[in-house]
Amino acid sequence: MRLSSAFLKTMKEVPKEAQVVSHQLMFRAGMIQKLASGIYNYLPMALRSLRKIEAIIREELEKKGCQEVLMPIVQPAELWKESGRWEYYGAELLRFKDRKDSDFCLGPTHEEVITDMVRKNLKSYKQLPWNLYQIQSKFRDEIRPRFGLMRGREFIMKDAYSFDESVEKSLENYQLMYDAYTAIFNRCGLIFKAVDAATGAIGGDRSHEFQVLAESGEDGILSCSHCGYAANEEKAAIKEKSYKLDNSTFISLEEVHTPNQKSIEEVTEFLGKKPEELIKSMVYMVDEEAVLVLVQGNKEVNEAKIQAYFNANIVHLADDKTVEEITGAATGFAGPIGLNKQIKIAADNGVQGIINMVCGANKTDYHLTDVNIERDFKADVLGDFIHAAAGEPCPVCEEGILEEHRGIEVGQVFYLGTKYSKSMSCNFLDRNGKEVPAEMGCYGIGVGRTLAAAIEQNHDDNGIIWPMAIAPYEVLIMPLQLKDEDVVNVSNTLYKSFLEAGIDAAIDDRNERAGFKFNDADLIGYPVQIIIGSKTIAEGMVEVKVRATGEKQNMKVAEVKDWMINFKSEALK
């Protein structure tokens, strides 16, 4: 590429809406421009990098036997009604009607379409396994798009779906994809962690997220300081304890007047108790069923764990009206004893360890003190329903402590089971001639987000520092004096020889001053700069600068090509 005719404009200043460094640098380097909130134009520099990431993805997936397909963005509502997700996917699913008044949506993901496509072709176990993928635009009408390509509404995603005859085979496929993802992100030059993850609305019961470690990451990750355990904050487990309470320390239950004291802070202050002596009682709607969730006062309820425990589609707090109906009291005075309407009580394991605890009395302006589990109430279910936090013991090993990191989720793999194949009758005849649903997995990579994450992890004050594998160009040739014939001739010759050697080279043949070119080159982040100036060329030398280290060395013109070929292959190892 000759920069003199490139569709490229760099900027010294950034729009104030760009809040994170990847967004700022992508804007300044002329890679992306916003069209609407969360919707971006990809300019040539960005697209070149995206295509390289895509090429890496394709290579690694084909190695594992995946086959590429392309499905439509516009999808008929019927399929979504069949899977049930038309009802509960929510406003993130952009719905619209065609001229015949039929319902459609823009695909936020493609489980429905792929399952439909596969069931039309799948007859026998002999055809399996299949693992189909595509790289394509998705649309999710996010409540709050932000951070440029990090959380857009329209974005490029690689999504893959596996179909297997058995759980074992499906988990083998899952592992293949896990390995492929590890290879992909390694090749992209990223520092990342694969962590245990919640499955959310997509369903299924096994999942890992690939998190690129970066301060600006939206996700919290907890990992063990000692063993290899790592999980998304919302999935991270609590270390199991055994609870033996000494009955002799129990005191008798009492009702106390606590006028207008609703929150944990208010009640603890009013009664002179510590937060850990209280039980937080919250009414949740778990799909259609109301459940009273109990956790220790100093802990936070983890909705993802409730959703997983009850295998629910949606979990949300009940509204005030429902709370009043169930408890018989205003919100803020709920508790496990004396509910107006008996509902299921789900207590976090930690509640078993509290002696003489305080909870709402299900009576407005009253709490109960010195309540004890088993003696005063029973939980219908006990489980892990709270958020883990940094500093807590590792749930897996004996020595470790959980540490927190921030991460950008660039990929996630799910084992789905038969959630979609059952609801959509994606069946086949197994070895016994019996019709059974396919075992499925699904696997996503945010391609644009991977690009943004790479910049978050690889930049300095001057600009981007591209990993070689995903740099828009691998090297920039910089003739500094366009009036000097030797400079121009050597530059052009090198440029051609690079292209012939299969190196992605650009040449800055713009009539600009040296300082301008240097700053631009650092901003865009070409891994290598070949600086060609009158002084050095007179001695048959050029200057080679490595962006990542800032190292400069003079080199004979004749040696530059081989050096570059070698440098590139080293960088791609």
Place this chain on the structure above:
RNA sequence: CGGGAUGUGGCCCAGUGGCUAGGGCACCUGGUUUGGGACCAGGGGAUCGGAGGUUCGAAUCCUCUCAUCCCGACCA
């Protein structure tokens, strides 16, 4: 959806009732420069987000509306 903020040339910002709406960056022309975002001179580009209203007079005040950003809730 709740809370907060902002909309003035492509980008950053000034202008808070009164002459033809300013500056910096970017862009065009000429000249001087030429190894870390040059300088001088000249020039082009804006219905001040939109609609309505108040006023002799509105970028500025009022009403409505649209858009964007931040925090929260929410989210493969």
